[in-house]
Amino acid sequence: MNSQQHQYSQQHWHRREGAAVDGAVVIFDLDGVISDASLRQSFFTVDPPDWDSFFEAGALDPPLADGLALARLVSAPIVILSARPAAVRDSTVEWLVDNGVPFDLVIVHPPGDTRSSADFKSDEVDALLRLGFRVILAIDDDQRNIDMYRGKGIDALYVHSGYYELLDLP
Template sequence: MASSDDDWPSYWWWRDGPVSPGDCVIVDIDGVLADAAHRQHHLDGPWRDWDSFFADVGDDDVLDEVAELLVLLAPELVVVALTSRPTWVSDATLTWLVKHKLRWDLLIMRPMGDFRPSPMFKGEQTEALAELGYLPRLAIDDDMRNVRMYRDLDLPTLYIDSGYHPH
């Protein structure tokens, strides 16, 4: 299944081992590939229960339209699943990706102890990818904060309105 080794950050997982650098597409998971609607109630109210929200990731349905879009992308494109999910749900996330036969080459998750806003984390990872020769050509995200960050990096971005994030 997935692999992570000493040459890569511990929060990066390759599906079948590292692939050669080249053009890539960055795709978010929650609200883009995964339907997290059944978990949203954990974030209602004044106290957001992020632990419970993430504990249920294995029960998500697939959002078929984006899954199909990934299938239709040119085969030479590297598909990077870049998510703000914490690494403590990496096993559940990897199992979910494989179970649903989704296209992905690299999974990047938020390392433990990283509580920065999503755009800071994802922006840093996007720049790290580019520095390693994985040149982002498109990003797909449901959080307008991330969309604005990607567009500030001059990266074309497809916005998916999951209904989870205020505009």
């Protein structure tokens, strides 16, 4: 197995059949950008927060009309890079298909990885670059991720979801 096959075979990666294998891509975050996670916030009113239920309920999220429209307008291949856990990778892919969200790659948080969203996303971006992808734009609703992208010299567009003013999401 070469390094490229190894990368795609990881539990937290999903590659669409026929997807791009290199070149320009646009990265979209999912929750708060394309998926409306606001209806799941009741899982935070319990102590401790019920993270498993929070992420599992993502399968029922309505799409955000503006984020979905933007994704459909992008002509470059799309990488969905989300801090959702690997346990919901497949349900996330189903949700994207069911809602007509275009994507080439879906990358979520690796199993057992407790690093911050920005640290995890930074490593995944580095992996994409090693595979020959070029990130021409990243879109996210977490300013820490925006700062990470810009620190790598990647243009990044901040979307205001309001989630981070209320909650300490991973």
